[in-house]
Amino acid sequence: MRRDQFRYCLKILQHFRTLETYFKIYHERNKGQTIKTNVIRSIIKSGGNGHLELTGNKLKLIIQRAKRIERLLNLANNNYNIFDAFPDLNITFFSANRMNTYNYERWLILVKTNNLVSADEGRRLYKEYKEKCKKERYEYLRNLYIGANRGNDLLENEINDEQDEKGEESEEDDKDEERINLLF
Incomplete structure (x- = not known):
């Protein structure tokens, strides 16, 4: 149960x-x-x-x-x-x-090591845990966005490749050529 x-x-x-x-x-x-x-x-x-x-x-x-x-x-x-x-x-x-957050950190250390840490140590451990969570959330979202952008880029490349195989020039290709010409 x-x-x-x-x-x-x-x-x-x-x-x-x-x-x-x-x-x-x-x-x-x-x-x-x-x-x-x-x-x-x-x-x-x-x-x-x-x-x-x-x-x-x-x-x-x-x-x-x-x-x-x-x-x-x-x-x-x-x-x-x-x-x-x-x-x-x-x-x-x-x-x-x-049980408050600091004491929960202390309890986890007690379970893990069989040693009780001080309240100040529990406070420090909790702050470390929160920072770690923020970094993990940031990395997770960052990877999601990067993955989504890669997926869009791959799809766009496939579409452009299909058009190139058919011998078609798209407006996007023309715009890319114009941008390249402006650089030189």
Whole structure:
């Protein structure tokens, strides 16, 4: 039962990240709105939540818990037996109401090394983790944009090659020639 709850949270996080990526690429946001807020509103609006009573705050809590569960699983190399090692561990343990972010960092180090670190060390570890997450998000989006641009360039090259094989000169080729001539 507990594992199902953990898996459910992780599945929601996976879908949330997919939607978040979609919103980052295809949706413009208004000033003051975050992508996270737009994704949550979209989920709530499209959910038809008559019987679930899913609210934005509940969804935020699920995502928060899922991120913490994911970090614990990464620490255990995706071995779900880590949850069995702590019989009292349930889904509410992973919320900020139960344990703040600095203490969660300390707890992860305790699980990993069996050594308890100071509160200041926990604060430092959390800041490092946040910086690492920012860099990973940036690289992920950067790779998405680069990949999308490469895909467009490849498609454009294929179209131009097909036209060249047919002996057709396109307007785009003429414009390219004009630009080259202007350089010299």
